[in-house]
Amino acid sequence: MSPIWRLLPHPWLTPVLTLVWLLLNNSLAPGHILLGLLLGWLIPLLTWRLWPDTVHFHRPLTLLRFVGRVLWDILAANLNVAQLILGKPERLRPAFFAVPLDLKSELAIGLLANTVSLTPGTLSVELSRDRHTLFVHGLDVPDPDAARAEIKRRYEAPLKEVLEP
């Protein structure tokens, strides 16, 4: 690593932390912007040992589309789960199923697990020790194979494209 990147180990984290600081303070005063930038620079510098790999986002458009899709799915998930709760709980077909992972990095797997938990009727409950399989619990799954394929196609594929091309 060249010296300049050693001073800025996570170029993405700095603007994100600055933004979080400004939102926390609900202010755009120059003082807060400066303090935010300072924190955004110092925090990654002090904590880089926790996440030694620099993250690269490839294909920002795919990333944006993915975020939009997840937000939409969260909305749908909420309505869907609300409907299931108000319906007849005896009719639910809950199931555990395993999703074999193509993703390798911790960040990508973590993002996938979070996404799965936030979206329609599925909850990630366990990652196998070799990190090759994610165990998912579905609230109402008539067909586990279809659900597995859906997760791989809808969420894993774009994440792989963005984080591990």
Added chain:
Amino acid sequence: MLEALLSLLILAGAIFTFIGSLGLARLPDFFTRLHAPTKATTLGVGCLLVASAIHFSTQGEGLSLHEVLVTLFLFITAPVSGHLLGKTGLHLQLPRLGRQDDEDHG
């Protein structure tokens, strides 16, 4: 007009939060119950936060965007707590309903 919109959002938020809690009582086993608080409640709190952002942004003190952060933290923490609870449930081998095709795991 604005007040009507805000009331509607708050009402929707309350209803969804209530449905989430209702799920805890109505759903049959531990793992299905996990779904209720991690999902239905997200939209409930979301509605309340949108209402809050609109209300405080129209008070004349400039934009209020705190709420975006609350949403973000919620989206990060809800799945994590759900995951931990689910993991614990698996290790304690709580009774579960439905199909289970993968018994042996790490």
